[in-house]
Amino acid sequence: MNDDVIDPLSLLEADTTLEAATPILALAANYLVGTRSGEGPVSTWHSADVIADRLNEPLPRRSRPLADVARRLSTMLLNDVNRLAHPMYIGHQVSAPLPAAVWTDALISALNQSMAVREMSPSFTPLEHQVVEWMTDLIGWDSRAGGTMTSGGTEATLTALLAARSRAVPNVWSHGLGDHAPVLVCGDHAHYAVSRAAGTMGLGVRRVISIPSVDHRMSVPQLRETLSSLRAAGTRVMAVVATAGCTATGSFDDLHGVADACEAFADDHGPLWMHVDAAHGGAAMLSPTHAHRVAGIARARSVAWDPHKTLLLPLSAGLLLMREEHDLDAAFAQKAPYLFTHNEDARAWDMGPRSFQCSRRADVLKLWVAFQRYGADALASLYDKLCHTALALHGLLEAHPHFASLHEPMSNILCFAWNPPDIDLADRDAFTDALRERYNRSGRGWITATTLDGRRVLRVTVMNARTDVPHVEALVQGLEAEAAYVLKHHR
Numbered sequence: 001m002n003d004d005v006i007d008p009l010s011l012l013e014a015d016t017t018l019e020a021a022t023p024i025l026a027l028a029a030n031y032l033v034g035t036r037s038g039e040g041p042v043s044t045w046h047s048a049d050v051i052a053d054r055l056n057e058p059l060p061r062r063s064r065p066l067a068d069v070a071r072r073l074s075t076m077l078l079n080d081v082n083r084l085a086h087p088m089y090i091g092h093q094v095s096a097p098l099p100a101a102v103w104t105d106a107l108i109s110a111l112n113q114s115m116a117v118r119e120m121s122p123s124f125t126p127l128e129h130q131v132v133e134w135m136t137d138l139i140g141w142d143s144r145a146g147g148t149m150t151s152g153g154t155e156a157t158l159t160a161l162l163a164a165r166s167r168a169v170p171n172v173w174s175h176g177l178g179d180h181a182p183v184l185v186c187g188d189h190a191h192y193a194v195s196r197a198a199g200t201m202g203l204g205v206r207r208v209i210s211i212p213s214v215d216h217r218m219s220v221p222q223l224r225e226t227l228s229s230l231r232a233a234g235t236r237v238m239a240v241v242a243t244a245g246c247t248a249t250g251s252f253d254d255l256h257g258v259a260d261a262c263e264a265f266a267d268d269h270g271p272l273w274m275h276v277d278a279a280h281g282g283a284a285m286l287s288p289t290h291a292h293r294v295a296g297i298a299r300a301r302s303v304a305w306d307p308h309k310t311l312l313l314p315l316s317a318g319l320l321l322m323r324e325e326h327d328l329d330a331a332f333a334q335k336a337p338y339l340f341t342h343n344e345d346a347r348a349w350d351m352g353p354r355s356f357q358c359s360r361r362a363d364v365l366k367l368w369v370a371f372q373r374y375g376a377d378a379l380a381s382l383y384d385k386l387c388h389t390a391l392a393l394h395g396l397l398e399a400h401p402h403f404a405s406l407h408e409p410m411s412n413i414l415c416f417a418w419n420p421p422d423i424d425l426a427d428r429d430a431f432t433d434a435l436r437e438r439y440n441r442s443g444r445g446w447i448t449a450t451t452l453d454g455r456r457v458l459r460v461t462v463m464n465a466r467t468d469v470p471h472v473e474a475l476v477q478g479l480e481a482e483a484a485y486v487l488k489h490h491r
């Protein structure tokens with residue numbers, strides 16, 4: 001019989017030391033060091049089928065040394081990853097993460113404290129309260145504020161809207177929505193987290209009222225008009241969701257304008273619940289240069305903010321912040337006597353009753369380490385740099401004969417169009433998709449595309465602080481070169 005099967009514990013013991021961990025940790029360090037300079041391809045040209053074939057093997061029944069596993073991992077998988085640490089990766093809203101936070105992830109796993117209840121995470125529960133307090137202080141809220149970490153913006157917005165639902169329909173947890181379900185109002189550019197929440201909570205996506213945008217910002221006059229019609233029809237509004245850093249263009253809604261509307265259309269519970277989805281743009285709060293983008297955020301009742309976006313943390317690290325912490329208690333009226341104690345004092349510490357998750361990683365530790373290591377001012381400068389690079393690309397495109405910016409970036413996201421000469425308008429979208437695909441497959445760089453105002457457009461999100469002006473110049477040159485090929489071969 002295989003020795004490994006006889007004494008599996010010895011395998012665990014063998015893997016415990018720093019020496020044993022080194023082959024895996026070295027993969028991470030070598031990746032970071034080898035990629036940051038911008039050498040090598042940004043992504044892979046292999047299809048999912050090719051990669052799946054390579055991985056198709058029977059369930060391993062016997063052990064291997066960890067160093068062998070690291071070698072297999074490297075040869076089977078690492079060549080085909082998206083290299084977010086490469087300065088030419090200017091794609092989705094996922095960061096080239098802060099190294100100190102990367103290393104902390106291993107410690108979080110080693111300690112494996114669950115944030116469900118304080119007794120499972122005796123030092124990290126108070127830590128999460130502390131970090132949440134730093135964030136609510138930044139917003140400008142007082143000691144009544146609180147919040148919780150989440151898996152990201154989707155969960156944060158769901159949780160905020162569950163709390164808002166409980167306010168609008170007080171018995172909803174036990175009785176359901178009944179016949180008079182309220183509606184939710186948001187800009188037409190809101191992230192799908194909002195409609196997903198509506199579907200998830202049984203409100204129905206048809207009860208999400210979408211307000212048109214002007215320059216990719218929710219139109220406040222149209223919001224007021226809609227709220228007025230809803231009031232006239234006797235329809236209760238559960239919440240108005242504003243976006244601070246919208247997914248497509250990184251634009252910020254006028255938060256004071258939205259807050260004024262929420263106050264003007266107050267109902268018998270007080271001003272309408274204003275939730276700000278600052279999942280993307282929350283980092284602007286740290287930056288003296290960009291803080292004006294989120295002016296008015298303190299007037300929100302709840303805020304979603306993802307440190308795993310523009311604070312450059314590795315996945316996952318999301319935050320839900322509440323102006324009144326007790327609002328969160330209404331989001332989940334869950335009873336679980338084996339976990340949640342009736343001791344009022346302990347309830348104040350325990351995070352589980354306020355979170356969609358039960359077992360939950362102590363992701364707060366990497367956020368704390370990021371603040372300790374780099375300081376809030378350096379993180380703000382990094383955010384400024386991301387935005388500055390997007391602005392530089394905007395400047396480059398202004399003079400370009402065939403590529404045109406579609407908006408001035410309000411953050412680190414820029415959408416731009418390819419306007420090749422002599423192409424039928426009907427073919428433009430297909431050409432744009434072909435250009436993006438060819439550019440990404442070339443390994444030169446990696447960008448995204450989206451549909452904006454009914455048209456396929458190219459989109460970049462600068463999420464790597466090493467991406468600089470020469471890199472966005474190289475992006476334009478790379479697109480020009482691939483565009484020539486696409487025009488020649490795709491007609």
Ligand SMILES: Cc1ncc(COP(=O)(O)O)c(C=O)c1O
Binds near residue numbers: 093152155245246277
């Ligand atoms: C504005 C906005 N809100 C919410 C989300 C969802 O965040 P997460 O993916 O962390 O759940 C995103 C993500 O792209 C976003 O851009």
